Amino acid sequence: MNWITYYKQIYNKISPLTPLYFDCGELCNEKCCQDNGKGMILLPHEDEYINSLTTDFNIVKTNKMNTLFCTGTCKRNTRPIACVIYPLFPYLYEDGRLDLHKDIRGKNNCPLYYDDFEELSLQPLFRLKLFNVFNEMIKNKEVYQFLRMMTDELLTIEKLAK
Secondary structure, eight states: OOOOHHHHHHHHHTTOOOHHHHSSSHHHHHHHHHGGOOOEEEOHHHHHHHHHHHHEEEEEEEEEEEEEEOOOOOOOGOOHHHHHHEEEEHHHHHHHHTEEOOOOOGTOOOOOGGGOGGGGSHHHHHHHHHHHHHHHHHTTTHHHHHHHHHHHHHHHHHHOOO
C-alpha cells in the first residue's frame, strides 16, 4: 500500500475541519501545542506521510507506535491527525463499534474537554465527518488493530483516573 497517498487523501478530508467554528487555539492560547512535551501519537504509517512534507517535527519510533513532537508552531495543514481531531479520539470496541470520545489525555489542557459552556460545544459536522473518515479508515487492518489497542489503553487510563 502506498501510505503517502493514503494519508494524503485522509488529510484532505479532515484538514479543513475544526472542533469549533473558529480556531479553538484562540481560547487557550494554543495550550495543546505548548504542552506538547508528551507528543502526539501517530496512526500506523502516518509518519511516512508527515516525513514527505516540509515540517520540523521530530518523530520517535517504537515497536508499538510512533510519537510526534513539535516545536509548538506548525503549518495547520501539516498537523498530524491526532492534532486535527483533538480533543476527540476514535474508540474502536471489541465488537467493532466505532465511536468518538473526548480523549482523557486532554482533560488537563483542553477547555473543549468539558461541557460547561454551550458556546464551546464541538460542532456536529466535525464529529460526523470524523466518524465517516474513521469508519473508512478502519477497513485497513493495521489501522483497525491500532485503534483497538489504543481504545483498550484509553479505557484503562479512564478507569484509573476515577
